[in-house]
Amino acid sequence: MKKLLTIAIAVLLLPLFTKAQFTISGSVSEKTNQTLLPGANIVLKGTGKGTRSDARGRYELKNLKAGRYILTVSFIGYESQQREIEISADQTADFDLVQSAFLADEVIVMATRATEKSGTTYKNISKSEITANNFGQDLPFIINNTPGVVVTSDAGAGVGYTGIRIRGSDATRVNVTVNGIPMNDSESQGTFWVNMPDFASSVENIQIQRGVGTSTNGAGAFGGSLNIQTSAPELAPYAEVNSTYGSFNTLKNTFKVGTGLIDNKFSFDGRLSRIQSDGFVDRGASLLKSYFLSGAYHGKTDLLRINVFSGTEKTYQSWNGVPESRLRGDIQGINDYIIRNGLNETDAANLLNSDSRKYNSFLYKDQNDNYQQDHYQLLYAKQLGNRFSFNGALHYTYGRGYYEEFKNDQEFSAYGLPNPVINGAPVETTDLVRRRWLNNDFYGATYAFGYKAASNLNLTVGGAYNEYRGKHYGQVTWSQISSALNNFDHYYDGDGNKNDFNIFAKLAYNPVEKLSLFADLQYRRLKYDITGDDNDLLPLNIHDKLNFFNPKVGATYFVDPKSNIYASLSLANKEGNRDDYVNANVGTLPQPERLYDVEAGYRIKHTDFSAGVNVYGMFYKDQLVVTGKLSDVGASIRQNVPKSSRIGVEFDGSYTLSRYFLLNANAAFSRNKIKNFSEYIFDYDTETEVVNNYKNPDISFSPDAVVFGELVYKPLAGFAVALQSKYVSKQYLDNTQNESRKLNGYWVNNARLGYDFSFKGVKNMNIGLLANNILNKKYESNGYTYGYLGGGSRTDENFYFPQAGTNFLLSLNVKF
Known part of the structure; x- marks a missing residue:
């Protein structure tokens, strides 16, 4: 925190003498x-000023x-409209x-979006912001600098398997x-x-x-929602x-083309992309291909649009992480780990001789995830x-793929196979390669009707019906x-079928000019x-x-045209995931989770600055968490805990210091x-589960503080340099606060550096440079743990996902 204070003071002492004079x-x-x-929206292009x-x-x-x-x-x-204005006086x-010759694409997402009148907490991210931060990393890394967001990468560099948490809530x-x-x-x-x-x-x-946000389609939002509109x-x-090239042989090539508006009625757009990276960790390579086609x-x-997009990935598995002893360079601890886990000679040598931060337990050449x-x-x-x-x-949506893995010393019986007989004696185990497949179909319809009953009264009725058909099977x-x-042949076959129906009604009413009331009622049924x-x-x-019945109410009071106060109360319900059902004891079902979400805040927007501060309380009933308990067949299961909560305050602001400097900052404390x-922990000495009780421990993976600051310097038109700093406080791997x-x-x-310019024959050329982790901080953004009792003591196996040190991505974008 001392370092953060030093930076804050330095920022405040930046030149403030360049006073503007006119209006x-x-x-x-x-x-x-x-x-x-x-x-x-009124914006002074290239200055960051707007209102x-x-x-x-x-x-x-x-x-x-x-x-x-x-x-x-x-x-x-x-x-x-754009207008060039020469200012020498007010x-x-x-x-x-x-009025536009065509209906704007924004109407497609308006039914599920929040507005200033919704009484909810939200942040809009524009295309220009997305483009400035897009160097080929997965989308979570592009929105990493928003309030309360924490991201992670299995391979350590933001390409491949990545994850995101909002207010401590994971992607599920x-x-x-x-x-x-x-x-x-x-x-x-x-x-x-x-x-x-x-x-x-x-x-x-x-x-x-x-938080809960407005009613939307799909699974319940227990931490947040990402509402995305395509181009x-x-x-x-x-x-x-x-094209982007950078550290770890990361290479991105993207080609986009569009017809523009044809006869003010038709448009066609397309994109073709290829991304490859070796990853930061050993063998953490990814090869990703995608396309996007759209015609309208x-x-x-009216507006009719058809989108077809697809992604293909081949990613070497790096999802086991690094054992704590390897990460700390504890040779004795590494040898103890080898003995405890029965590693063979090859795997033991890999663990002992690998880089402490780049270790990957997998060695089989085709240990890939393909989808x-x-x-x-x-x-x-x-x-x-x-x-x-x-x-x-x-x-x-049609998905299909598998992950392939080498497994040594496997029992034939575990694959439903008879033991082969060699030289008259049955053989019980073998080394093998298996594939576990998931093929699925997801289809349905969404809709929304809008009715403007009066100038101060709007009603939206919408909903969706979706069906999912998943096939799980394995091959040797x-x-x-x-x-x-x-x-x-399949050694197992399983099906997962889900029908999901919802309907919602949203009402926005302004009883007086400065007050807006909002109600949002959703009914959801699933099988x-x-x-x-x-x-x-x-x-x-x-x-x-x-x-499920999910009601939400909110109110916004406009103090003046540039500032407002809002508050909302929402209730949301959510079912467990597949593992919660499959791993539960026979004859039992996981209880659905319930969340009561209270949000209140203040927003203000002026010519030189905008800011928002909000407080929230998220109160859970029967939240599903990992407890260490095993099912009656030995599988780890999540259990409902009666009461849990997240209480916090968030800030998000932007301040134009001068025509050259812009400061962005946000913070979340919770x-x-x-x-x-x-906590349930298995005792191998007594073959029983031991229970440890804790009062008010922290929820796992929920940092108390997430703070971000960015200083942008624009010395001339089209050129910008941004210095970004993010702090994430400690997080516990389980719910014991140990x-x-x-x-x-x-x-x-x-x-981040960007320079836009143009010349004859080229509409725009952009050169960008992203330098990540410029101080070469050694840190881990994710991990997991499990423990057991044996020999009269407790053993905890902790695993971590180290992130890359200083690394670079250089991009060149040319638009004709």
Whole structure:
């Protein structure tokens, strides 16, 4: 914290003497009937300064130095305008916007997005912000600098398997939609960004809702939501080539092309991407390929869009992490680990001789994860007069793939195979290679009707019906000793089928000019069936039906056109994931989780600064957590804990220090507790489970503090340098708050440089440099632990995922 204080003081002492002197003010209205447009965006291009028109359609930009500026004004459903203005005195600039010749793509996601009138906590991320941070890393790393977000990478460099937590909640509790369509896997409930490589290159904007947020489609949001809108069309034809190269032989090649608007009605866009990286850890290589195709018809009152996108990944497994003894360089501890875990000579040599931070336990050359996921979306929006609107979508996702692994000394009986007889004697074990497959189909429909009953009353009714059909099966593709199984036979087959229906109604009402009331009621019904055999050959016959009612209410009071106060109360319910059902004792089902979320905050936006501060309380009933308890067949299971909570305060702000300097900062401080927690640990001496009880321990992987700061320097048009600093406090690996089982806090600094320019024949050329971890901090962002009793003492096996030291990514983007 002392270092953070030093940086804060240094930032505050930066030059503040460059005072601007003049003001631009005016109004924004609709050209046809001169109706004023409140909420229009007004931006001084290249300066970071901007504002919105107030309730009377008026705007004001103060403290501007003399000079020449480009003023851009935009409003959903209207064509943007740009005007060059020379300032040597106060100026008045009024804008009359013309209604767009086509319906804006934003209407597709509006039903599931929060607004200033929703009383919820959210952050919008624009296309320009996404582009500035997109060097080929997975999308979680691109939004890493937003409040309360912590990201991690198995391979240590942000390419391959990556994860994200919001307010301490993992990916299974973060709802993700693309154009309102659910992306979370229906069974595991996570979102696997490795299956969507370079997707950020096809994204228009993202809204991150923290907490429960507004009603959306798919799994319940218990930590946050990522609401993603794919790219809108450009007015003119274009072609774009983007290449990135950097540390660990990371290489990204992206080609984009678009027709622009054809006859003001049609547009076609496409992207082709390839990313490869050796990864920071040994053999942590990834080869990722993807494409995105989109075609649309744009009418004055309707929009029809077809999106087809796909991702293919081949990733060498690095998901076991590094044992603590190897990470600390404890030779005695390493040898003890080898003995405890029965490592063979080859694996023991790998552990002893590897780099302490790059160790990967896998040595088999084809220890890969292979998966392909294809997405098809048909989106339609219609404006039905001045009061009614509709948008809906049909979607289909087809996923298929496997992970391959070498396993030594496996019992034939574990694969349902008879023991072969050699020289008259039965052989019980063999080395083998197996593949575990997942093939799935996910399809359904989403819809939303909007009704503007009056100027102060809006109603939205929407919902979705989705079906998931998953097939789980395994193959033995090679065995040292031949068996009765050929390469294509399945040694287990299981099915997971899920039907998910929801309907919601949202009401926004302004009883007086400054007060907005919001109500959001959702009913969700799901049916989940798991049948066949599990990968351990145990029979599965699990059936569950759940009905959830998720109400939300909120209010926003506008202190003035530039600031407001908001508050909301939300309730959400969520089912367990596949493992919770499969690993539960026979005849029992996991109880669904319930969350009561209270949010309150203050937002302000002026010409030179914007800021928001909010407090929240998230109170859980029956939250599912790992306790160490084993099922009746020895599998680790999550259990419901009666009461737990997350209470915190968050800040997010931006301040234009001068025309050259911009400061961005956010912070999240929280207290994350389980009221009463029981840890179960197996005692091999007595062959019983020992119970340890804890009062008010911290929830695992929930840092008390996440702080980010960024100083941007723009010495000339098109050129910017950003210095970024992020601090994440310590996190515990389990729910016992034990100091011997934790991730240490870390403070990481990055630098980003970008330069945009153009010349004849080239619309724009951008050169970018991202320098990560410039102070070469050694830190771990994820891990796991398990323990047991034996020989009269406790043994804990802690594993960590080290992240890369100083590394670089250099990009070149050319747009024609």
